[in-house]
Amino acid sequence: MEYEWAWGSQPQTFCYRFMKEDSKEIFQSAEDPSVFYYTEEFLEDLGKNPDQYKSHLKSKFTMKDSMKLSNHEDNFLHLLFKASDVETIKQFCQDLCDSDPQVFLELLDQENKVGWTPIYCIFNKNSVDLLETIVNFDKQIRKSESSHIVKHVCNTGSVLIKACEVSSTTKGEESLKCLEYLLSPPISLDVNQPDHEGCTPLYMACYKGNHSVAKYLLDNGANPGVLCVNGSNSLHICAERDFMDVLKLLCEHQKDLIYTQDDEGNTPLHIASLWSHMGILEYLWELGEKKLVEIRNHDGDTAYELAYEENQIYAHEFLCEKMGINTNTICSLL
Numbered sequence: 001m002e003y004e005w006a007w008g009s010q011p012q013t014f015c016y017r018f019m020k021e022d023s024k025e026i027f028q029s030a031e032d033p034s035v036f037y038y039t040e041e042f043l044e045d046l047g048k049n050p051d052q053y054k055s056h057l058k059s060k061f062t063m064k065d066s067m068k069l070s071n072h073e074d075n076f077l078h079l080l081f082k083a084s085d086v087e088t089i090k091q092f093c094q095d096l097c098d099s100d101p102q103v104f105l106e107l108l109d110q111e112n113k114v115g116w117t118p119i120y121c122i123f124n125k126n127s128v129d130l131l132e133t134i135v136n137f138d139k140q141i142r143k144s145e146s147s148h149i150v151k152h153v154c155n156t157g158s159v160l161i162k163a164c165e166v167s168s169t170t171k172g173e174e175s176l177k178c179l180e181y182l183l184s185p186p187i188s189l190d191v192n193q194p195d196h197e198g199c200t201p202l203y204m205a206c207y208k209g210n211h212s213v214a215k216y217l218l219d220n221g222a223n224p225g226v227l228c229v230n231g232s233n234s235l236h237i238c239a240e241r242d243f244m245d246v247l248k249l250l251c252e253h254q255k256d257l258i259y260t261q262d263d264e265g266n267t268p269l270h271i272a273s274l275w276s277h278m279g280i281l282e283y284l285w286e287l288g289e290k291k292l293v294e295i296r297n298h299d300g301d302t303a304y305e306l307a308y309e310e311n312q313i314y315a316h317e318f319l320c321e322k323m324g325i326n327t328n329t330i331c332s333l334l
Contacts, residue, residue, distance in 0.1 A: 077107045077118035086130045093137060101141045108138060108149050115154030123166040128177040135187070150187055155196045157204070160189050164201040167213045176216055183220055191222045198228045206234040206250070209243035214250070224250045224257060231263035232271075239268035239284075242277040251287060258288045265297030266306075273307040273315040281315055285322055293323055 074082075080089055096104045111117055122131055135147040142148060150159050157165070163179045182189045194200050202222040205213040214234075218224065224234040235257040238247035247268075250257060261267055269292055272280040284292060296302055301309065304319035320327045 073113040075107050075110045075112070075118065077110075078112055078116070078121055081118050081121035082124070086125055086127045089125075089130060090133050093134065097137055097141065104137070105141055108134075111154065114156050116156070117149060117152050119149045119152070119159060120157075120162050123162050123178055126166060126178065128181050131178055131181060145186070147187065150182060150189065153193070153195055157195045157199070158193055158201075160191075160193055160201050161195055161199060161204045164204045164210075164213055164217070165208060167205075167210065176212065179213070179216065191217060191220050192226055194226070194228065200226050200228060200234075202226075202234050203228045203237060206237045206243065206246050207241065209238075209241060209246055211245050211249060214246050218249070218253050224254055225260065231261075233257065233260055233262075235260065235268045236262055236266070236271050239271040239277065239280050240275065242272075242275065242280060244279050244283065247280060248283065251283075255287060258284055258292055259295065261295070261297070265299070267292065267295050267297075267303070269293065269295075269303040270297055270301075270306055273303040273312055273319065274310055276307070276312045276315040278314060278318065281318055285319070290323060293319055 077093075080092060084092070093104070096107075108118055119131075119134060122134060135150060138147045138149050139145065152159055160179075160182055163182055167176055167179050181187065183191055192200055192202075199207075200222070202214060202217045202224060203226070205217055214222075227233055228237075235247060235250050238244075238250060258268055269281065269284045269288065272284060293303055297306065302319075304316055304323065304325070307313075307316035307319065317327055
């Protein structure tokens with residue numbers, strides 16, 4: 001099966017061509033017949049073997065149309081960064097920078113359907129060397145001391161949050177290096193920078209339950225009290241997802257977080273009660289005791305009342321026992 005891609009002599013003609021248009025590997029966009037989308041098999045092959053597609057110009061699309069290479073509206077760099085090995089990516093980007101640096105910048109800045117620019121796809125490689133190489137290309141072409149692409153923020157996260165997310169699923173010494181690179185000079189991103197939904201890097205680390213990433217962020221100035229989704233903070237999300245070790249880390253850093261309330265007035269104890277996370281409940285009780293349990297949410301419910309309403313029997317009985325409340329009495333009142 002033969003494929004070809006090329007960029008044209010004019011800056012706006014970076015384009016790709018699938019040579020067998022009658023194959024099942026390609027289908028036409030219903031919205032725009034001039035735009036072709038490629039199947040996952042083709043994209044994987046393209047990313048792994050980009051040198052096979054270097055050729056003279058066979059077809060001309062505008063820059064806008066050439067960006068839409070998949071149903072996610074990925075451009076070529078998105079696909080290259082996802083599928084290729086590190087050395088292939090570096091060499092290919094060097095070739096593109098040498099031949100048409102402005103096209104390279106346009107591709108670096110292009111968002112796909114979920115708002116990601118290509119740099120978001122780099123972090124799955126877990127290579128700080130690759131990240132630094134692309135950042136240096138960006139700075140060199142723009143003739144700037146700082147990189148534009150690492151400051152990108154979209155509805156589904158930021159570059160820093162993506163680095164946290166990937167670090168949370170990676171083990172070993174390499175897991176924190178990209179994160180460290182982004183937070184250290186000369187990049188020095190804001191460790192508390194939220195995305196458009198209000199999520200911070202620490203909130204993402206807590207959502208993933210990664211103790212080492214959360215600790216690294218806290219040691220580098222992350223604020224666990226920043227309000228994120230629905231007015232919750234990092235402790236709320238740990239209580240919801242039952243990540244005891246990360247929750248303990250946050251409480252050791254800032255104990256008063258146990259009394260914080262989200263937009264519905266729920267404390268982390270309320271949240272743990274909703275899911276009957278008994279280990280979390282026991283730990284929070286030890287820290288806050290009656291003062292914590294007596295806090296009511298905006299519906300007027302304490303944690304044990306909320307547990308009863310949501311049929312969380314074990315959480316309800318545990319808190320009633322600690323408060324010295326007869327469960328038969330509370331049932332008759334509710």
